[in-house]
Amino acid sequence: MLAYTLTRLVYLALVLAVMSVLIFLVTQAMPGDVASMIAGQFASKEVVDAIAVKLGLDQPLVVQYGQWAAGILRGDLGRSLVLEQPIAPILMEALARSLVLAVVALAVVAVVGIGLGVLAAVQRGKLTDQLVSGISYLGIAVPDFFWAIVLVLIFGSYMKLLPTGGYAPIADGFLPWASHLVLPVITLVLMLLARIARLTRSSMIDVLQTNYVKFARAKGMPESVVILRHALKNALLPTITVLAIDFGLILGGVVVIETIFSYPGMGRLLLFAIQRHDLPLIQATILVVSAAYCLANLTADLLYAYVNPKIRHGMKAA
Amino acid sequence: MMTAPQARPAVAPVTVTAPAPEPAPLLDVRGLTISYGNARGTLRAASDVGFAIRPGEVMGLVGESGSGKSTIAMAILDLLGGGGRVDSGEILFDGVDLRRLPAAERRALRGDRIAAVFQDPFTSLNPALTVGRQIAEPLIQHKSLSPRQAAARVLDLLAEVGIRDPRRVTAAYPHELSGGMQQRALIATALGCEPKLLILDEPTTALDVTVEARIIDLLAKLCDSHGLSALFVSHNLGIVNRICQTVTVLYGGLVVETGPTGRVLSRPAHPYSKGLVAALPRITAGRRHRLPSIPGTVAKLSGPPAACVFAPRCPFAEETCRSQPQAMLTDAAGDGVRCWKADALAGTPWPDEESAARKPAPQAPAQPTAPLVEVDHLRKVYGANRSILPWLRRAGTVAVEDVSFTVGRGEVVGVVGESGSGKSTIGRALLALTEPSAGTVLFDGTDLTRQVKQGDQDLRRRAQLVFQNSAASLNPRKTVGDAMDRPLVLAGRADAEERRKTVAGLLTRVGLPSAYADRYPHELSGGERQRVNIARALATDPDFVVCDEAVSALDVSVQANILNLLAELRDEMGLSYLFITHDIAVVSHIADRVLVVYGGTICEEGPTGRVLRPPYHPYTEALLSAVPRLAEDGQEAPRILLEDAAPTPGGQGCAFAARCPRKLGAICDEQAPPVHRADDGHRIACHIPLATLAERAAVFPELVGDAAH
């Protein structure tokens, strides 16, 4: 397990290094010149050049990248050109808010999705199963922003039960904080729930037909033990992988959701940075989002290895 | 009424003494009818099945696949899945009709009073839970033990089923145990609550013969010491002979014969039982003796039968058989048979197919011609990894270590070994499906690997493979004709009409109607699919066919059929086979020469008669003694029971050293055994001197006489 983790960490570092290069190159290729943006429309060429020198933009790309990467390794993400502040604190705050959204949404998806999937599998072919399947199809067929709009209309505009957007720090009290989370979380959940429920259902159905489930029944174990202890533990293996991928999707989907609900997280920060052509901020944001995505995948793989003794022991032996 | 057993004139005059007071049966199944229903109709899996198992008795329930034997076992456990339901009948356990009990009470009986062990130990254990926990579960559930008490009991149970380090096994996950250990763990689970009845559904079918022998021994011992009754579901008559006191033969969901095992297997009364016994390959029989087989496929009923179910396949069938359903006839001793001609046929054996029609088998071609396949110092290592990351580097596992042999033209070479022996790897290397790590394979004088790399399609054409799993090797969405067409197209046969003719010809050649070209694989039986696979292999007109466990998944009757077909094709087309199998009896039937492999090395090699009759090498000897036999094949040889240990390929000493009952000592662990050679090509790799081995070989008296064969 240790060797496996080490290997994966090495790969992770390699992937991030490659990504940092790509991010750097792509953002460099974006239209518009940073120095003239900062200097303003009417600045003279001298002023623009001076700014460029100050920012190190006259250096060759390799050197620029080197300085940027070295800064990141020291924990310095640079300064935002537009906000004229160090990026790290801004980014961390936004990241924390987005993570809250993502983690809560993921937790709800996991619990409700797995629950519905198991229920549908056990009741296979009966009414509950058909209901879950029907809802799943609906969830998959309808685009997620549609739910967002419907939710905003119903709960926010029409019933006026929940705030339709914005954010309240937890310092303002738990309820206001939580109430701002409800609609974005529900939207994210609706986006992913159907897939998890269906996946759990199908792997659960497979597992319920295995010999070890039959043998557990032959041992006279009550059905609840057969399902929860014998079947679910094995049926969850594929679900865990997909949940981890979903975590990445949530991080991506957050951009859309945050915009709709004007929730001040990473998504909005990225949008802001792109609109304002704030290169360092764009680079830092994308890099952090990518790193979060990779870490989510790594966690999923380690978790998968952990719950699957076959893999876990394979590693030990290696 | 066909349910009422009718009086049957006794075969021999039975001296009617006062009947001994019969103990009430522990399990009494009466008139059990089970059907599976789906949208396309219903299928009767069991019709009016009745049998009884007395306390302490082990009853065998035998029949081909599709005969309904497992269904009945599952019905007793109330675990019929997939749309199966019991239509009528009684299942009396200790006098109580289980069918009348509520589901919760039946569940409470399961694992407590009635315990089960299923076929495949590996899939019967939950991969995500430790073995100890799985054994403890029923103890906690039914006997209300605390987890701690249960854990202590688990250790005792494991010790009782012959596991030497119970502590390690309790903490292990299933995949860390060998198949034999897994099956022992399952048996320990079943024994935990001290049940009265065991339901054993093919408990050893998935195991190697040497392991199987030990498990059967263990089961017999346990049934004896605990006074257990058992329902032993099996397709293997040899094993039934070893462990069961009585046997019930099923055909098409009907009981066709019941009686004491010894009598049923030595003097079967029902034609179907006769066929089953006759089709069994025997080690004692000489090579090229044509196996009797049962033509056709198992009957599938949708309602009560209107004629004798076996009539379409019965060589003794008459008009009466086809117009009247047969009732169970019981003789004075209580033996039953469902055939009105049974008494008339007493003593008539299953017909020996066309002993006249068959031309005498040609002698194996004289050796001088250059062999077709030459394997020289073949070595194969899997999973070696030369990563730049030091913790990923791996030496790999040795599958085959320094193997050399030849296959002559028109010769059948059998490779016998258990799982992990490297036998399949050898076959794959001979077809260039895997690249040797060292050594060479010459096919007709040219280096196989190099030729194939250079894109030599001709070699691919000349060497073909027939697999074990006949279902998986055919694409379910393609008709038989399309599947067979493909190799022809690849071989560059352009004319579609001509190809169609070839396909029809090939189908006829393997004994299938040419109309089968339009069928889909699922419309065929297992035996028919295997015939299609053989036909497909023949499509390119090969010289050499590797049969990898080609008959292992088939019922004996069908297996006999396919073996005969392969032998015929060899005689007619001069094919060479490499016949890979775990079944030493099968090999003795078809092979001219045998290689006995263990742990990736050849233990013994030579002409079949010389190697098997009698065996010399300690491993060959153990393998042979492990094969269950019927009583009529002579007295049982002393059984040699091997330890459950994995082979240790790639080591310095003898690969068999860890399990060898005749191990000499450190020399076996440290030095590769020397090879004793005889001039007829018999080679034995063992540290024991040849003279001593020969002495010991005399222990198999019934086999010795055949040595000159």
Ligand code: SF4
């Ligand atoms: S009743 Fe006729 S067809 Fe049936 S087994 Fe007996 S002889 Fe054969």
Ligand code: SF4
């Ligand atoms: S060499 Fe030794 S261990 Fe190997 S088979 Fe012979 S006696 Fe047994």
